[in-house]
Amino acid sequence: MSVIAVRDVAELKILKKKILVLCTGNSCRSQIAEGYLRHFAGDKAEIYSAGVETHGVNPRAVEAMKEDGIDISGHTSNNVEEYRNIDFDFVITVCDNARERCPYFSTKAVKIHQNFPDPAKVQGTETEIKNEFRQVRDFIKDFCKQFVIRNF
Secondary structure, three states: OOOOOHHHHHHHHHHOEEEEEEEOOOOOHHHHHHHHHHHHHHHHEEEEEEEOOOOOOOHHHHHHHHHOOOOOOOOOOOEHHHHOOOOOOEEEEOOHHHHHHOOOOOOOOEEEEOOOOOHHHOOOOHHHHHHHHHHHHHHHHHHHHHHHHHHO
C-alpha cells in the first residue's frame, strides 16, 4: 500500500488543468460540454461552465445527457463573472455570441472556439426537438473527446 503525502495531493491539484466552457446562457451547450469534459478528462482537470447570462439548466439537455449515461442534473447555471479570479488553462466558447461577448481573461488561458447549433431554439414537434438535442449532444461529445485526446 502506498501513502500519498498531503503535499503530494496539493501538488496534484495544482497540476490539474482548469477549463472553462462558455456559452450565452449556460443552459444547454456549455452544460453538455462540461459533462463530457468531466467524463473524458476524469481527475486530470477541473471543469467549469458559465454563461455571459444565466438561463438555468435546460431539462432537455439533462435528458439528452442521461440517455448517454452522463448525469448533469446537479449542474447549476453560472455567470462568467463568478470565475473571474480563476487562472484557467483553457477557455472554450461553444457559441458565436459567447465568443463575441466573452470578457477578457488576463490569464495564460488558451482560447478555443467551436460554434454549435443551439438546440433550445429549435421549433417543431417534441420528437424533432429531442432529436436536435441528441444531434448537438453528439457533436459536442465528439469535440470534447478530441479535445481531451489532444490536450491530456
